[in-house]
Amino acid sequence: MRRKRLEKELKEEHGEIPYEQTSVRELLTLMKDTTELITDLAYAAAAFENRELAEEVRHLESEMDKMMYQIRLKCMLGARSMEHAEQMTGILQVASATEKISDAAEDMVKLLDMDLDLRAILPHILSEADEKIHTIMIYPNSEMVGKSIGQLLLESNTGIRVIAVRRKNRWIFGPDADTRLLENDLMIVRGVESGYREVRAVAHGEMAWSEVIG
Amino acid sequence: MNKEDRVLLEMKNTSELMLDLAYSALIYQNKDIAKEVIELEDRVNKLHEILIRSALGCSKDEKSFDRSLIMMKISDSIERIADGALDIADVVLRDIDLHPVVRKSLDESDVVILKHRVEKGAMLHGKTLGEVKLATETGVWVIAIRRGKDWIYGPDEGTTISAGDVLYARGPDDSEKMLSPYIKGK
Numbered sequence: 484m485r486r487k488r489l490e491k492e493l494k495e496e497h498g499e500i501p502y503e504q505t506s507v508r509e510l511l512t513l514m515k516d517t518t519e520l521i522t523d524l525a526y527a528a529a530a531f532e533n534r535e536l537a538e539e540v541r542h543l544e545s546e547m548d549k550m551m552y553q554i555r556l557k558c559m560l561g562a563r564s565m566e567h568a569e570q571m572t573g574i575l576q577v578a579s580a581t582e583k584i585s586d587a588a589e590d591m592v593k594l595l596d597m598d599l600d601l602r603a604i605l606p607h608i609l610s611e612a613d614e615k616i617h618t619i620m621i622y623p624n625s626e627m628v629g630k631s632i633g634q635l636l637l638e639s640n641t642g643i644r645v646i647a648v649r650r651k652n653r654w655i656f657g658p659d660a661d662t663r664l665l666e667n668d669l670m671i672v673r674g675v676e677s678g679y680r681e682v683r684a685v686a687h688g689e690m691a692w693s694e695v696i697g
Numbered sequence: 698m699n700k701e702d703r704v705l706l707e708m709k710n711t712s713e714l715m716l717d718l719a720y721s722a723l724i725y726q727n728k729d730i731a732k733e734v735i736e737l738e739d740r741v742n743k744l745h746e747i748l749i750r751s752a753l754g755c756s757k758d759e760k761s762f763d764r765s766l767i768m769m770k771i772s773d774s775i776e777r778i779a780d781g782a783l784d785i786a787d788v789v790l791r792d793i794d795l796h797p798v799v800r801k802s803l804d805e806s807d808v809v810i811l812k813h814r815v816e817k818g819a820m821l822h823g824k825t826l827g828e829v830k831l832a833t834e835t836g837v838w839v840i841a842i843r844r845g846k847d848w849i850y851g852p853d854e855g856t857t858i859s860a861g862d863v864l865y866a867r868g869p870d871d872s873e874k875m876l877s878p879y880i881k882g883k
Binding site (some may be wrong): 506507515516518522525526529566569570574576577579580583588593594599600601605608609614636640642644675677678 | 698702705706709710713716719720723763764766767768770771773774775777778780781782784785787788791793794795796798799801802803805806807808830832833834835836838868869871872875
């Protein structure tokens, strides 16, 4: 679904309103996926006191509001009988739950607007979570350079999911399978500790990828 | 880590487990799992209260005041995330036929939910999740196990898997393929 989101954003930049073609099913998938990305980004934004990540969280939250509005419209237009209308309330309840979660994520990044030393507290706690958030730099001598996330099957092979990539001055949020990794990319990742150690070793050119998948 | 840190951590881990469980309950129309989400939400509420009380109690000087503020704010967001999971589980408990669109949309998500029985003679039988490093090796994260009538929610690295266990798990879209060699009998 990520590709679709990008297309949608491109269309938006050109002033089109693309929602008309998006089905309830697509909207709901997009809302669920956005919820997962936005919570990870919010924790990362707070832990690393990163304003660009926080800005993306705000952007995604406003996208969620728009999607919520669209899904409401579509459900109302689609209900043809009492039974059908009841089923629609189920869809709307799931959708508004995802919207509530993204609201909570956006609220978390408001911490960055207060004059607080987040770094002194949050990384220390979040580094103990079941699934941790880390940053990993890709060194020029790493085997990962030039490979796409899909080619590496990174998540299936290591349990590590890339939630954002910083490349020079720009960011790729929620990269998909086709996103190619380049030298000096800074990845923000989420996952279990042993997988993180493997990915970091490969990214730093200290370990061969074949050792990871072998 | 002090007590407050541990409380916040448990809240974060629980809220994430709750969301995974809520989607599992929804996909498999499973009321047992939905009820567990409700119990976990109760737990998160209690932890939230413990944290607020403790934060208010120890915010005397400016530095610990800042710390308390951060803890309360994050705790508040986590509590609302848990609430969102509760809303999803509630759909399952309301006895309304689920619109087929919901299941289809969840199947197309970047993160899929799977349910599989561990077969006799499978590689996972008799092993702990930590021993086989399942999450690292396959990207698949086990969120619940049904063993006969019993449930294990949010198993950890020390949880031993047996043949006959039904695993509820989440992972990337090729999880099915990755998990297969671990759960199929020889």
